[in-house]
Amino acid sequence: MNTLNRRQFLKLAGAISALTVTPRAIGQSTTAPRVVVVGGGFGGATLAKYVRMWGGNVQVTLVDTNASHISCILSNLVVTGAISMTRITLGFDSLKTNHGVNVLQGRAVAIDAAGNRLTVSTSAGNKVLPYDHLVLSPGIDFVPAAGNWNPNLTPHAWQAGAQTTLLKNQLAAMRSNETFVMTVPKAPYRCPPGPYERACVVADYLKRKGRTGAKVIVLDANAGITAEPEAFGHAFNVTHAGVIEYYPNATVQSVDSSTRSIVTSVKTVNKAKVLNYIPNQRAGAIARVLPLNSTGFVPVDPLTYSIAAYPNIHVIGDACAVPASDGKPVPKSGHIANSEAKICADAIVRALAGEEPDQNIATSSACYSPITDKTASWLSTNFIYGDIYDANGNVKGKGMHRVDIGEAAPNMIDGDSYEDMFDWAESMFADSYV
């Protein structure tokens, strides 16, 4: 079955625009309301768990293409061999046994928004899932530059799994005086501190392995370090000085994976030993049948994560765009996805009970980034629902206003933070999957 394209979807949306879509409330039917969730990352898993925890008699079905989710969080430590892939592999079994979530392995291929049905392609053929609420948490897709890009030759490792292993093996094969080239995508992209963290742990690995003269060249499409500028600035200029070379404003013009070569607006590298090209990003495929903003993500209502035309279709996590104050965007991260999933779950449970969404809401993100094999920095940010502001400080509407942001001061980038990183991840993993 063909995926509904955006033109078809919009036509369909227009055809029923005179109708008010009213999700079924509990009590209107003898069967339990049905919530279908697409994507078993931190957003989708958390949504499924919390709707079951908070919603009472609600059927929840989680759809994912894989039998388990491999976390991007901590995956840079798999690249360096510090931890195993097993440690970041998160199964869905606890969601089934502890919370009664149904899990369907397959790929969501079409949304019938008017008919409240999702079509999923599975190994046993297409299955049609009727829903009262549909939640899409598909994460990101890539927007590669011109040229000859093949991620099986030059891994992005920005979706964890086989890509992570490929990059790990390529890094392990590096010798002295060889070059590791990586890109930082143009914002907005998944995990703002992630690329800088990767540069640090790769540089640290090369130093620890005695790869004298080996370099990490960071080609950043942005005007400067987009997250933790103090911590990563210090790491690049002091901790890993002489190994990391950092180039801002490096717009990627073309990539040739076969020769591991890249052309950017400020620097060209031919025949790198490792080319870790992380392309620019947009919403995952199934979400792109919905109306998108100029950067390829789905605008949502911050109280419910619903899309404009359909209050019972929700998008959470990396794929959505939350209204925020200018210059203070809601980041795309596993932690924020978990945070948004709870807002969305609560809104769905309230809608099913015939109630309005809660407006007294807050979202947050916090994370730890390894700088070496013994130290880590951290980043923390918080948002509260209310007025949001344009660049001149004038109210431009309602959304999630950033009320706080901060990073570890240099004296806090230490071994305690490195240990805390594992407590943080353990808790995140359990809150989302157990």
Next chain:
Amino acid sequence: MHPLTYSHAALAMAALLAAAPTSAAEPGRLLASQCAHCHGTNGAGPGFEEIAGKDLFNDLIEMKYRPVEGIMERQARGYTDAQLRLIADYLSTVPGNADGDD
């Protein structure tokens, strides 16, 4: 109705927002769920300190207004005082896992 909705802050918040009936959700539950990423679902671990079954309002206010020593001073700055009251009231009613890890 949840007994803790009788607290002044909760009443003030309810009046301020003219909140809908709360049959689907206890006050503070959604806000407190934001703590779970680091302190476990319902604050009962695993992760950092268990926060279930304790009244942490004074600790949260202290962290919010003192100089930043770590990540919690930042996170406490992410909520209004009234929201911290709701969070603390909710968590104080949630059972911990009684494993002594506090």
